[in-house]
């Protein structure tokens with residue numbers, strides 16, 4: 001009997017420790033972890049640099065209110081926006097909270113309320129983020145949603161052009177839809193969105209909660225597209241497993257989030273910031289990102305060699321890849337892979353999502369692909 005709400009379909013595996021890409025369960029069984037806690041464990045499990053950052057900070061100070069100044073948050077903000085067309089950061093605790101901040105900032109800044117979002121998107125479970133999410137299974141049953149979100153088909157220029165009028169405050173999207181199936185934005189759609197935002201003075205919110213912090217081979221995924229966001233939301237990979245979220249905003253938004261307009265008790269907590277600073281210093285580094293791109297190319301090549309049947313397709317960028325398995329429902333594959341020692345996540349009904357730590361080795365990629373091949377091609 002469990003005293004927990006059963007709101008998760010938990011797999012019957014109790015993971016008790018991890019190092020790098022490898023985790024062990026309480027029976028001593030070893031798994032290659034290609035989930036990274038859903039794109040969270042950026043530097044793998046128990047990376048010495050983040051263990052040390054957390055230990056050192058935990059001996060100094062655990063919490064200080066945002067009533068007081070924080071040079072540590074200032075430094076993290078500066079590290080995140082460096083060389084990007086974004087100027088200011090706000091820190092919170094999760095992806096949904098980051099998107100709430102993004103939505104509030106866009107509405108307050110423009111004085112408009114209408115936000116365009118896309119089918120199969122996922123932005124989180126709070127009321128605002130849920131209302132922005134283009135999936136009925138996330139929204140149904142909770143009564144009236146936050147008003148004035150319009151959901152359009154993804155990668156469809158005509159539908160977007162037809163929906164634009166002077167009530168639109170913002171367009172909000174994931175550059176690669178994660179939960180929705182590892183669906184990558186097309187170059188044409190990115191160009192159309194940016195053109196529309198420029199011409200109509202519409203804000204662009206890019207949800208990089210899953211794609212950000214090096215996951216796709218660049219600091220943020222939007223850098224590989226024509227998108228020039230006014231607001232970027234982040235969370236998952238930023239803390240490497242320690243809860244932290246945040247937004248980055250363009251200079252013109254500075255006055256909108258003035259004192260008292262928005263906030264959170266825990267946001268930018270010293271423990272979270274110490275860990276995130278360490279992560280960002282590792283990842284926002286040309287050589288590190290270059291390695292992510294090399295490992296992505298290697299993983300894609302190995303997958304192509306292993307899955308020659310045309311029912312399979314490889315989607316995604318960097319180390320956020322999806323293996324589309326024809327029309328097959330992949331839930332049972334995920335279980336079989338787990339039994340064979342490889343942890344993966346499902347995305348949409350038909351895609352196996354591969355999200356190894358960014359520190360994964362080529363040897364680990366070889367082993368993971370061998371297990372995928374053994375389970376899926378028999």
Ligand SMILES: *Cc1c(COP(=O)(O)O)cnc(C)c1O
Nearest residue numbers: 094095096122123124178209210
């Ligand atoms: C996971 C996710 C969220 C929600 O983040 P939480 O930390 O679970 O609130 C929002 N957007 C995207 C793209 C995500 O992948």
